[in-house]
Each structure stands twice: as C-alpha cells, then as structure tokens.
Amino acid sequence: MIDVSAIDPSIQVMEVRLTDSDDLILQWSDNHIGEIPLDFLRLYCYEQPNSTPELSTYFSKASFMGLVLFLAWLKYINTAGVCILKNVPTEDQTVTKVAELISPVQKSIYGTSFDVVSTPNPINVAYSSAHLDFHMDLIYYESAPGLQLLHCMRFDSCVEGGESLLLDIFHVAENFRRSYPVEFHTLSRVPATFQKIHYERESPVHMIYQKPHIMLNHRHEIVSINWAPAFEGPLSVDPEDVELYYEAYHKFAAAIQNSPAIIELKMKPGDLMIFNNRRILHGRKEFNLNGGVRHLQGCYVNIDEFKSKVYVLSNQLGDKEPIKRVGNQCWF
Incomplete structure (x- = not known):
C-alpha cells in the first residue's frame, strides 16, 4: 500500500x-x-554479514512425535544432501506419495513421474543399460528440480552391474577452489550452455539455457552447481574466454572423476533414495539384465517448496537450529 x-x-x-x-x-x-x-x-545487523539468521519460533507443537520424526528426516536431507528409506512398499506411484509429504510433485517433460527401466528404443540414455556418468537432472531448465526421488521397484538378482553412484559436488568444488583458484573463478564467471533439443518424441522439446557451472552469492559462497555433460550445447561466450573455460572445465571434470568421496551402492527393492539434485551428482554403472529386470520409479520436488517445508516445521516445532544451504541459489 x-x-x-x-x-x-x-x-x-x-x-x-x-x-x-x-x-x-x-x-x-x-x-x-x-x-x-x-x-x-x-x-539483520549489517555488521554481521557472515552470520546465518536464527529462526524465530512462532509456536511449539513438539508433542506430535510424527511431525518431529518427519522434520528429522527433512533436516537430514537438508544437511547430508541424500537419504535412503528402506522397506518402502513397491507399489506403483508410492514414490509420488512420499514426495507429496513434502510438496506437490514438480512436473517435467517426462511427466509427473518416470520409470527408469531398460527399453529397446529409449528416448533417453537413462532408459538403456548404458553407464551414466555423473550429472544432475534437467539442468537445462531455468529452475531445475531441487530434490529427486528414486524408488527401487525391482532389481532381480540375476542383473549384473547397475550400481548407483553419488557424489557431493559442493565438497568437490570447495577443494577445487583451494587447488585451482583461477580455474574456479573462470567456472563461476563464464556461462556454460545446457540444452535439450529433441524433436523425435511424442512431445518435442527445445530448451537452451546458459549459466555458470558454479554459482556464488555475494559472499562468494557456493549456492548451486550446474553439471550435466551429456546435455551441454555449443559454448556461446566471448572469444577470449573460450580457452580459459575449457582448461578449467577439464580440470574440474577430472576432480569429479577422481574424487575420493564417490559413494557406490546397489539399491534393493523397497529402497527409496531422495537427494538434492542441485548438490549431489548421480550416475550408475553399466548393467547386464541377463533376462531380469532393473526398475526404478522417480519424481521431482521443487527446491523452494522443500526449503519452505523445513522452515515451517522448524518454526512450528520450536527448533532453533538454522537450516543449511540447499543449492537453490538463495543468499541465505
């Protein structure tokens, strides 16, 4: 007014x-x-620029143990970046029901949910049995999904390979900053091109978006990483930045592949993995079905709605601990 x-x-x-x-x-x-x-x-004192605002408490409802446990789950995802639920019923669309505990599912060009299963003529490499290198999903969106959920519906014992791979790219990037400060600055300044151009599908897609691999806030803290080599388009930058970019890109890619922090695990039916798509790179090893089936069902959750849910429950339950950065380019 x-x-x-x-x-x-x-x-x-x-x-x-x-x-x-x-x-x-x-x-x-x-x-x-x-x-x-x-x-x-x-x-909000300006003389304390590096302090994290402390959450205020509106009212306390800590007597409801279900909410307390739910908040603990959300805060674990927020802090660690990844969490696996065990013994989740392997019924169709259970993954979306779990996601909706946080917020409405974020719909994408792959629908409300998607099935990661090897098919004869896949429209995406994920729907084959090939090795998937480290990446983030849908990074060619202006606002890529914040959380990804993957529910193991079936993983027959005869299937060889197919182990899931996870890596905290924030950890890799911070080490990279210390080892290669010039290259780190280049990757935080020069925008890469991410694209999804695919007309040979039921609903043709043509998406192109430019953004740096490393996003910093005004305090030079990492707030988001963008990494998906399979969906990179032609570099479109000033000529003097081309060689600088590719030199930095090569070193960063090597830091990812050689990181000692890579986690490898083989999902079992009933495992439901949820991870921060802006912070945790994921991939998988090549697999051989041997007549069996490897079937994961997945969906996405908006990062801002996840962050909102953590804030709301923290305040409602009287929790004083600030939430951690979640990779949505927010300066808090």
Whole structure:
C-alpha cells in the first residue's frame, strides 16, 4: 500500500525510545512513527554479514512425535544432501506419495513421474543399460528440480552391474577452489550452455539455457552447481574466454572423476533414495539384465517448496537450529 518512490531518501530518525518489551519506537522526520523489535535489528545487523539468521519460533507443537520424526528426516536431507528409506512398499506411484509429504510433485517433460527401466528404443540414455556418468537432472531448465526421488521397484538378482553412484559436488568444488583458484573463478564467471533439443518424441522439446557451472552469492559462497555433460550445447561466450573455460572445465571434470568421496551402492527393492539434485551428482554403472529386470520409479520436488517445508516445521516445532544451504541459489 506504500508508494516507495514517494519516500524521501534523506528521511531521518528524529527520536528513539525503548519500550518495556524491548521494541524501538522511531519518530521519523516525515512524522511517521514506526516500531521495530530489537531482536529483528540484531538478526539483520549489517555488521554481521557472515552470520546465518536464527529462526524465530512462532509456536511449539513438539508433542506430535510424527511431525518431529518427519522434520528429522527433512533436516537430514537438508544437511547430508541424500537419504535412503528402506522397506518402502513397491507399489506403483508410492514414490509420488512420499514426495507429496513434502510438496506437490514438480512436473517435467517426462511427466509427473518416470520409470527408469531398460527399453529397446529409449528416448533417453537413462532408459538403456548404458553407464551414466555423473550429472544432475534437467539442468537445462531455468529452475531445475531441487530434490529427486528414486524408488527401487525391482532389481532381480540375476542383473549384473547397475550400481548407483553419488557424489557431493559442493565438497568437490570447495577443494577445487583451494587447488585451482583461477580455474574456479573462470567456472563461476563464464556461462556454460545446457540444452535439450529433441524433436523425435511424442512431445518435442527445445530448451537452451546458459549459466555458470558454479554459482556464488555475494559472499562468494557456493549456492548451486550446474553439471550435466551429456546435455551441454555449443559454448556461446566471448572469444577470449573460450580457452580459459575449457582448461578449467577439464580440470574440474577430472576432480569429479577422481574424487575420493564417490559413494557406490546397489539399491534393493523397497529402497527409496531422495537427494538434492542441485548438490549431489548421480550416475550408475553399466548393467547386464541377463533376462531380469532393473526398475526404478522417480519424481521431482521443487527446491523452494522443500526449503519452505523445513522452515515451517522448524518454526512450528520450536527448533532453533538454522537450516543449511540447499543449492537453490538463495543468499541465505
């Protein structure tokens, strides 16, 4: 209801007084009277740029143990980046029911959910038995999915290979920053091209988006990584940046492949893996079906809605611990 252009930028505080409840009453030079809690001013003090805002508590509902456990699950995903639920019923669309505990499923060009199963003429390499190198899904979107859920529906014992691979790319990037500061700066400045151009499908797709591999905030902290070599298009940058980019790109790719932090696991029927698609790279080893079936069912959740759910439950349950960065380019 306020026209901000009408506020005089030279406005000054004329009088200040403190209330019994530790609120400041401010008398401004335009006769406006405002009230600001001292806690608010301490929380957002400019002299503490590296501090993480502490969550306020609206009310406590910690007596409901189900919500407490649910929040613990969400905060584990938020902190570790990946979590596996065991013994989840292998019924169709169970994965979307789990996702909807957090928020409505994020629909994509692959629908509300998708089945990762080897097919004769796949429209995506994921639907084959080939090795999948480390990547993030749908990075050619302006807002790629934040969380990915993969539910192991079937993994026959005769299937050889097919182990899942996971890697915390934030960890790799921080080490890369220390070892190759110049190349790190290049990858945070020069935009890569990510694309999905596929007309030979039921619903043709033509998506192109440019963004750096490493996204930083105003404090030079990593807030998001973009990595999907199989969906990179022609570089479209200034000529003087081309060689700098590819030199940095090659070193970063080697850091990923040679990382000692790679996790390898073989999912079992009933395993449901949920991970931060902006932070955790995933892939898989090549597999041979030997007449069997390897079937995963997946879906996505919006990163902002996940973050909102963690904030809301933290406040409702009286939890004081700030949530961790979740890779959605947010500066908090």
